[in-house]
Amino acid sequence: MAANSSVRNLLMLETTGIHFTHIYPAFVFGTLFYLIIVFCNLLVLTTIAVSKKLHKPMFILLFNLPISDIVGATAFFPHLVFSIVTQNRMVSPAACITQAFLIHFYGTANLLVLSAMAYDRYVAICCPLKYNTIMSPQNLIKIIILIWLINFSVMLTLFMLIARFKFCRTNIVDLYCNNPSLMKLVCEDIRGNNYYGLASMIVVMGGPLLVIVYTYAQILRTCVMANHTDGRKKALQTCGTHLVVFLVLQINTTFTLLSHRIENASPLLRRAFGVSVLIFPPFLDPIIYGLKTRELKQSIITFLKRNVVSTK
Template sequence: MRQQPKEDGMIMYSNASAGEFLTLAPLGLSATHVYPAFVFGALTYFIIVFCNMLVLTTIAVSKKLHKPMFILLFNLPISDMLGATAFFPQLLLSIVTQNRVISYPACITQGFLIHFYGTGNLLILTAMAYDRYIAICCPLRYNTIMSQNNLIRIIIAIWFLNFSLMFTLFVLLVRFKVCRTNIVDLYCNNPSLVKLVCEDTRLNNYYGIVLVVLGGPLLILIYTYAQILHTCVMTNHTDARRKAIQTCGTHLVVFLILQINTAFTLIAHRIESASPFIRRALGVSILIFPPFLDPIIYGLKTAELKQSILLYLKRKACSTKL
């Protein structure tokens, strides 16, 4: 964007068109750290894609995993890989080239995909919490409530609601013309893009806060896990209680980490005194830790999935030898 001097000494910014370029926050890498950072980032991205593809493939080929819980879980690696792919390739390219410039359309696309991933994960984890709630609190009605038709409706609702919410969020954003070019984060997202606008963006801010912080997923999760906890306390079967806590404990931790990190990152954008380093670290952690840890956590903690993964790997190893 070009700056044009005004007669009174102030600076007037020309409106940035869709063909102009933005500058992401610097990575702060010295020349000696460029290639180690590239190798580490590429290795992390490879592990994320490999582990998530392993979970996807195992669920797809193992008939005993064709149950509501695992079919819902099937959607999580898809969302995780989408978020990682929206972030890592652009990051790796900028590490190698030491160029933090990104076009406005590419920035909008990256921001949309990253928010689509984050919201998608929250909705998928919420649906998985609902599935566990029905399985533990209403076991006799589980097959009726989580029937194949209802399961398909839930999955369609997840992706349709996710797309609708994110489409609205970015339609509210692209109606403005930006008057700045410096992105304050290491990647494009809605809060950093809103900061490029010099017009009244209160509607965007209110929509973003309500969408993430006060939205339905957290309320649904609190209700479902309160009911699960009540059922576990009331039941006299120690094995059932232990199995329920083991099944839901990890899921609850994964959800809360994602929800809390997202909430603190967005709140930090609205507090001028907040440390940019902490805000950027929290923002990047949302894109690294859930995609990296989700397949590992669910693969190790879910007995059926773990056994199926090991069996699938053994079959692949045997077929390779033959």
């Protein structure tokens, strides 16, 4: 009787749809992909930490991005590959809420960090004489604390609101737990959650979007007016990297969240975009910044050479 009761209290995630003959290849691929993500992001983290020439505002802000990416990948991949090999998609409500919190925490952190990096590039390109004053160590620390404080407080409130309800349904409509899927399990009045969810979405997505639009418009204006071709090319290349990373995350996240509020939205598309938010940014961020940012690329190569030689 107790076992049956505990099973009824569990939630059921959407099936992965993987045929039983592909279970172990999918498990191996998922595990390797996760380890590659963790390795690449740790490599960026370690390189920035040990290379004194990278102790600049741009790279100190970038330092926060791999931390966020590792959190998102760890919230998603270990449970996914475990459920693939065990063919068990059941999860406890507490574990589901925890996973959802970490995934939303990761997404919001990435948007806020990328907007702070855009602001840093704006100051560096448009106000170079004031750069050291505006992006001083004290102000940089304040920006980083503000990023994580806003993120934590908004997400904690969001999931405290959902945790107060008892779930009357058990089927999660996505491949992982998230706030919109959890709200669909509640049979009580959730208008307050809806209002707060919309408000938080406007703040954590609309705010960074406004920052990106304004800063990049000013950067583009400054670069077009600049007479130095090399400097203009370097500035546009650096900003282009930030913009690609931001747009991939912003577009996928926006579609995923809005599709939960549109009845006719394709479930397959929603799941595909939702999973892509957790796969592409953590995988591509260290590769894009490692290859496109010359200082970071050189420091990574130096770091790897030094450590490979020391182990021989």
